[in-house]
Amino acid sequence: xxxxxxxxxxxxxxxSLSANGNGGHTLTILYSSSLNxxxxxxxxxxxxxxxLVKRAAWLRKLEHPQQVLLIDAGDLLDPYPDRDLAVAxxxxxxxxxxxxIALGDQEFANGLDSLxxxxxxxxxxxxxxxxxxxxNRCIFFSTTPHIVERAGIRIxxxxxxxxxxxxxxxxxxxxxxxxxxxxATARNQLxxxxxxxxxxxxALFHGPYQAAKELAETVAGIDVLVLAHEQQLIEPSRVGGxxxxxxxxxxxxxxxxxxxIRAEGRVEYHNRFRLFSWQDDPDDPAVRRRIDEYKxxxxxxx
Amino acid sequence: xxxxxxxxxxxxxxxxEVIVFAAxxxxxxxxxxxxxxxxxxxxxxxxxxxxxxxxxxxxxxxxPFLINPEGFIxxxxxGYREDLYELISSFLGS
Numbered sequence: 337x338x339x340x341x342x343x344x345x346x347x348x349x350x351x352s353l354s355a356n357g358n359g360g361h362t363l364t365i366l367y368s369s370s371l372n373x374x375x376x377x378x379x380x381x382x383x384x385x386x387x388l389v390k391r392a393a394w395l396r397k398l399e400h401p402q403q404v405l406l407i408d409a410g411d412l413l414d415p416y417p418d419r420d421l422a423v424a425x426x427x428x429x430x431x432x433x434x435x436x437i438a439l440g441d442q443e444f445a446n447g448l449d450s451l452x453x454x455x456x457x458x459x460x461x462x463x464x465x466x467x468x469x470x471x472n473r474c475i476f477f478s479t480t481p482h483i484v485e486r487a488g489i490r491i492x493x494x495x496x497x498x499x500x501x502x503x504x505x506x507x508x509x510x511x512x513x514x515x516x517x518x519x520a521t522a523r524n525q526l527x528x529x530x531x532x533x534x535x536x537x538x539a540l541f542h543g544p545y546q547a548a549k550e551l552a553e554t555v556a557g558i559d560v561l562v563l564a565h566e567q568q569l570i571e572p573s574r575v576g577g578x579x580x581x582x583x584x585x586x587x588x589x590x591x592x593x594x595x596x597i598r599a600e601g602r603v604e605y606h607n608r609f610r611l612f613s614w615q616d617d618p619d620d621p622a623v624r625r626r627i628d629e630y631k632x633x634x635x636x637x638x
Numbered sequence: 639x640x641x642x643x644x645x646x647x648x649x650x651x652x653x654x655e656v657i658v659f660a661a662x663x664x665x666x667x668x669x670x671x672x673x674x675x676x677x678x679x680x681x682x683x684x685x686x687x688x689x690x691x692x693x694x695x696x697x698x699x700x701x702p703f704l705i706n707p708e709g710f711i712x713x714x715x716x717g718y719r720e721d722l723y724e725l726i727s728s729f730l731g732s
Contacts, residue, residue, distance in 0.1 A: 463663055464663050464664075466663070472717040473699070473717030473718065474698065474699050475697055475699075476661070476688070476691065476697060476698075476699070479661075479691045480687060480689070481687070516662070516663045516664045516668070517667075517668075520665070520667040521663045521665075523665070524666070525663075527665065527686065528686065531687065532687075
């Protein structure tokens with residue numbers, strides 16, 4: 337949390353007494369990860385999946401969606417190519433109001449050309465990735481850090497992908513990727529966000545837990561770090577000054593992280609996970625229709 | 639960079655100025671040591687927040703722009719091309 341000059345602290349306190357009664361702000365961050373292509377769910381024994389269709393129904397009931405920050409740490413797609421499914425998933429995310437989606441390695445499933453299209457159409461982010469589709473040109477996957485305002489707070493957002501996630505990918509793909517050092521990129525993003533007046537910094541990290549932990553230990557200034565890739569549920573904890581968390585496998589959970597941001601800059605938090613169940617949670621009708629259309633198209637192709 | 643440096647060496651006495659915007663996502667941690675280990679006659683500006691990238695819609699690198707003395711962009715390239723020297727020198731010659 338950036339330290340505020342004394343005069344500004346007083347001004348913020350006076351303006352936001354109604355926000356949480358402590359002269360600060362209250363912000364809710366809703367976060368998901370690793371959907372793995374589960375637009376629909378499954379009551380499969382031993383591997384139950386709620387599916388985006390259940391999460392969507394819950395999200396659409398939010399009373400003040402514009403006041404929360406809705407983000408995902410990546411791997412929305414199935415690791416196997418399926419362009420129709422990819423578009424159905426991304427379109428649903430946009431419809432639900434996701435502000436930022438970290439690029440996961442599974443988002444490469446439909447090839448680089450498709451990925452470049454998704455980059456144009458959807459709020460995908462990877463600030464330390466440069467794509468070089470051919471020998472003569474390279475493309476910054478994300479340019480400039482992103483600032484949004486929620487609950488009266490200017491929030492800086494950026495996403496990082498760890499090179500380790502591509503360890504098993506073909507050399508043909510890897511030679512088209514330039515992955516900049518996540519630590520150095522994070523420090524640079526934080527410097528830019530500070531210049532642009534961000535008061536809270538949220539980073540999405542797609543990579544191993546150990547790398548995320550080291551990032552949080554090494555780089556000061558990340559308030560919240562949401563992690564995905566290893567399909568592991570990680571209850572939030574403080575690593576240095578950073579709250580590090582992951583909602584785990586198959587998009588089954590939505591993390592609900594409430595931050596109490598005190599006027600003096602201290603951030604307190606509490607968190608719970610909402611687990612979606614195929615049997616017990618209702619479908620979102622619009623997503624159910626989208627699933628039906630997708631399945632119909634699939635049957636036609638077969 | 640070698641082509642642009644050659645252009646600068648050959649045409650600076652005719653008034654050519656070259657400004658390099660280094661917009662790498664790692665910012666100064668990468669750019670400063672790079673140019674310290676590889677000195678260049680060009681003017682290098684660090685654009686660590688990618689302001690120029692956004693302002694001029696330059697999503698791809700390299701993207702050379704040629705600006706005339708009146709301040710108008712007279713040529714823009716996206717990506718690297720082998721014949722960049724010949725192309726730019728033809729503008730400068732005319």
